[in-house]
Amino acid sequence: MEGWDPNTKSTLTQIPLLTIKSGPRDGALWTQRLKEEYKALIAYTSMNKSKDNDWFRISAANPEGTRWKGKCWYVHNLLKYEFDLQFDIPVTYPATAPELELPELDGKTEKMYRGGKICLTVHFKPLWAKNCPRFGIAHVLCLGLAPWLAAEIPVLVDSGTIKHKDDVATSSES
Amino acid sequence: MEVELKELLNDLQSLKKSISDPSDLALIDKMHLHVENIATLEKSGTTCRSKVKDMSAEVVDSNPYSRLMALQRMGIVDNYERIREFSVAIVGIGGVGSVAAEMLTRCGIGRLLLYDYDKVELANMNRLFFRPEQVGMTKTDAAVQTLSEINPDVVLESYTLNITTVEGFDTFMSSLTNKSFRTTKSGSGVDLVLSCVDNYEARMVVNQACNELNQTWMESGVSEDAVSGHIQLLIPGETACFACVPPLVVASGIDERTLKREGVCAASLPTTMGVVAGLLVQNTLKYLLKFGQVSRYLGYNALKDYFPTMEMKPNSQCSNTACLERQKEYILAKPTRDAAAKAKAADSEALSVAENPVHADNEWNISVVDDDEVDGADVRNSGVLPEGIVHELPVADEYPKQPITEAVGPADDLEELRRQLEALNAD
Ligand SMILES: [Zn+2]
Secondary structure (H helix, E strand, O other): OOOOOHHHHHHHHHOOOOOOOOOOOOOHHHHHHHHHHHHHHHHHHHHHHHOOOOOEEEEEOOOOOOEEEEEEEEEEOOEEEEEEEEEEOOOOOOOOOOOOEOHHHOOOOOOEEHHHEEOOOOOHHHHHHHOOOOOOHHHHHHHHHHHHHHHHHHHHHHOOOOOOHHHHHHHHHO | OHHHHHHHHHHHHHHHHOOOOHHHHHHHHHHHHHHHHHHHHHHHHOOOOOOOOOOOOOOOOOOOOHHHHHHHHOOOOOOHHHHHHOEEEEEOOOOOHHHHHHHHHHOOOOEEEEEEOOEOOHHHOOOOOOOHHHOOOEHHHHHHHHHHHHOOOOEEEEEEOOOOOHHHHHHHHHHHHOOOOOOOOOOOOOOEEEEOOOOHHHHHHHHHHHHHHOOOEEEEEEOOOOOEEEEEEEOOOOOOOOOOOOOEEEOOOOOHHHOOOOOOOOOOOHHHHHHHHHHHHHHHHHHHHOOOOOOOEEEEEOOOOEOOEOEOOOOOOOOOHHHHHHHHHHHHOHHHHHHHHHHHHHHHHHHHHHHOOOOOOOOOOOOOOOHHHHOOOEHHHHOOOOOOEEEOOOOOOOOOOOOOOOOOOHHHOHHHHHHHHHHHHHO
């Protein structure tokens, strides 16, 4: 795993791997996969909480489990920056990874495609392809979103592109 | 403009009254005529041309198809007018797709189906086709606006949707199978699908749809560093599908590790995109109108002006089940294919015997090479790619397939799992 920091690597190895290769158009097989997704997400969330590194909330936004919504946050200079998080499970999942969207940051950074989709590193897609179907939603959050927030949020804050919600409140009051 | 021209005419009239020299008067009459001509031209400039019923080969200024129909007169194409029967679906109306759409529109294609979920932005202005005043419009609507002005004969359908989502995919599939325009040979509603998307995920979705529908399609791509690109023909069951082998890219010769990606997702050039769109539509025209040789894979390295070609056979271990079904059908249809090829060969032989008597000795010493021998490099069998082409992604690692156990109990109930995650989320 060239190109990943040791922390990401050790976290990744503790997320349960998935076994069922099925997507949202596969009926009962998708339900089986969905159960594995939940197990991996439960394990990952519990692990983050136990390490005092809780950083996202995610839930299925429809009964089929093909659309997901939640929040993610990042602490920079002791201030917490929180963003809406959403994504669709693509029809070709798990051959292709879901494209994570942070709609509030759309148009604010170059490291983003249209619609607020985050631009993943050159290391992500090869690793995902190599590990199909063992990686799931929990893995894309760990390998995709966590490093993206760590790299981009400090830049966006320091350049003044995004402001902490308390700052926004104070400046509008004054 | 119209008012200004009227003023000019009035001035000329008053000038004419004050002049007595007949040679000056003739000059003023001439000027009068010019102004009237300008006025007529100005009026006609704002109206679009009306639809034409049949493509005419007549060479006159007013015939939009005369230069295209000349292809038929020159013997390049047997029947150019057939182009009006064809439907082409273009997925992704960006730097490549929009230009491809314009080229096909100018060629007089019968019907175009356009798919994109994006809007036109000022950041797109380094590419061709879209204009600054279209910023904010959906790419599909802006394209329909421009294309219908260029050629009102083309039937245009615009689909503003994301094909990778479950709902988007359903609409995509049903639009491809809609046979209202004409039923095609393959039984679907379109003759060819052109993938002009900019990401692997969307390509895999086009691949999925085309494998399921047994729909021939062409793939196109431009690298994120903007200095290489490729086009590829995919015939389900006959050629490798997009999932058969890891995606291929033309190496730009730049080391990925030295490529500076800080602060940017992708670069783009109107030139590279225009070249790739040109190659794609050229291959499309050859495929639809049956002339020349249709390329299976054609790469473009802009830094070295290198154009590698190759062929890829389907992978019998492909992870896509629809691809495996098409492969089986293709093998089963081999006797029919062979018989048809034999009949065709016999026909053309009879024709050539009648036209030119065969010389007993081959005076030019030309050796005839079997088609199979000139095939490009077979990537899957040899495992070796032609120079300058590399895999973009690795193959999935082998892993022991675990039997799907229907475990019972609270740990395997979907609702229970959902509740557990929500409980953690609520904390
Ligand atoms: Zn395949």
